[in-house]
Amino acid sequence: MSIDIQHAYNILYPHFQERLCLNEPLVSHCAFGVGGPADIWVTLKSQQELVDLVNLCAEQHWPLLLVGSGRNIIFADAGVRGIVARIDFHHYQINMQTETSALLIVEAGACWDQILDTLLPLGWSGLEFGVGISGTLGAGIVSNAGARNWDLGQILEWIDVLDARGSDSDPDDQFAPATKRHYTRNELDLSYRHSRLRSKRSTVIDDEGKLVFSPRHLIEPPEIVLRLGLHLSYQDSQQLLTQRDIYLRERRQREPSLPLTGPIFKDHQRTSARDLIAQVGLQGQIHGKSQISEQNANYLVNLGGASAEDMLQLIVAAHQQVLRQCGIDLMLNVDLRGEWSHPDQTNPL
Template identity: 50%
Template sequence: MAFDAESAYATLLPRFGRRLRLHEPLARHCTFGVGGPADLWLSLETRDELLWLVRRCLAERWPLLLVGNGTNVLFGDAGVRGIVARIALSDYRLVEQEDGSALLYAEAGVSWPKLLNELAAQGWGGLEFGPGIPGTLGGGVVSNAGAHQRDLSQVLEWVEVLDVRPALALEAGESAEESAPQLRRYERAELELGYRHSRFRAGRQITFDERGYPQPAPRALIEPAEIVLLLAIRLQRDDPAKLRTRIEEYRQHRKRTQPPQPSAGSVFKNPPGDYAGRLIEQAGVKGLCCGRACISERHANFIVNLGGARAADIATLIREARHRVRERFGVELELEVELRGEWEIA
């Protein structure tokens, strides 16, 4: 069934007002600065709004893609059919524990850099390794974000998710004991957290076609099927001045080592015992350009947008870097960036 954007817009407008936009360019909503239009774009500010929209999309069979800050995503040049909704839930609270630590209860849309500065001023440490991680905490769980030999798995206690898999199973004609979306809590040990991996990425593996171009994972009616809503993170007391110094050191390291142009951070995961950037550089493709996209001269595991790049240009560079590394070293690089939307690469 084709998605009727005009009809959906008329239905949703009374509830969401100016936050709802028709044919919104996704280049405005990702750090790569590329991507065609979403049929409908929306920013969700409360849990109730998110739950209501998911239920409505299930009832109406409207395709829904939920995103964060767009820091680790590459949208196709043809855009995204259906509704793209940004999770902007940004409340958090600290609860001190008897052992002197604290639990941070943070909604999925909390911005990592903004949170760090506020926690440091209060003398709470644990997340200060992440000033160079521009995304949200919810997105950080999906990829187990990390830097400077630390990652989220070392401080995360549990997450709460909205699980729509039973409803999607019913949609696909499979049996489901309970078809309504369910709130679930996963303890850290249940999240399968590893290097740039969690249970939430298990079904999102990007494949490559016979020519070597990346292909997005098949899309369900609601993506993702498990939607991170809330995180509980263990924090420890630390000296505010030391925390601020550490954060600034990490921030300066990022400025020295990462390119200033628009990008989505590291394109490929580091293979075991090596670095993707080193392999790409040694394979001779550092500085290679396609259209207005280039493999960065500063860091070869970054593809940058020089202004006016297309998603297809970036995909071509992904293909070329991966092909050259395989030819030279026999290593299959795995994408860290996620592909979303409609893709037709000539």
């Protein structure tokens, strides 16, 4: 997919102005601290801006990658071609249902910790299991993020999405604008670190250590979470705040303190990815400026100036060693985006 970058920039600038950037370094928008430039970067502050941008990109056949806070993405060293847009709308409201229950209606760009800072002092429980998860709630429901044997799916009632699956039509076909859809919890095929929105979109490492990317859409992802309805229950606020502090201490004990992101792999049903990688002797392994954490082997640490390729080499090595020594095919829990140059792969968007 090709795009006249300057032409697209000139069209978009009157709408976004200082929020629009050419050749934006993605290292600034990635928890791993790696990644080359995005041809065009823009921050979206409202649902309407998202709808308008998606429809314009579909009409013009400009490739568009939508991201949250970048906590679960490794951007390639060559960057991303086309437009990368951050979803940064995060309004919320609490609708009382009974004296002890409420529905939190929250936009997809809201960050987990920021919402908790509001809810817990008010005595609203439901999301505290995710203390320390720094991503957005929109991205969180795509991967059904969770901790402590809880996940978002367990408190979710519904989501609204923008459906842009019709954008992959031939340029000569009639333009079909994206449409909003409403899904209940039971329509999302929620399970461990999975939802229907993530299905067939993950990168796989095959038996030979080669990357196998899923087909990419003109608008990626093709269904974009706009807002969520989450069930809350009332509890004593002081107890909730005390529990938050306990959870934070526990997380700091098991996660590295250096710049990092993770977990890299999903846990296997029989044992954790952390234990498997340690078992094959790769805990603390270094490649370039990247390291498999000595504290938790399912995390990567950027030692300062790491490249995406440094991290990819460690990811592939961990996958291959666990596969050969333990017979377990670990599945990636992070997304690889951009123009990767790994041997024998098919490049994604």
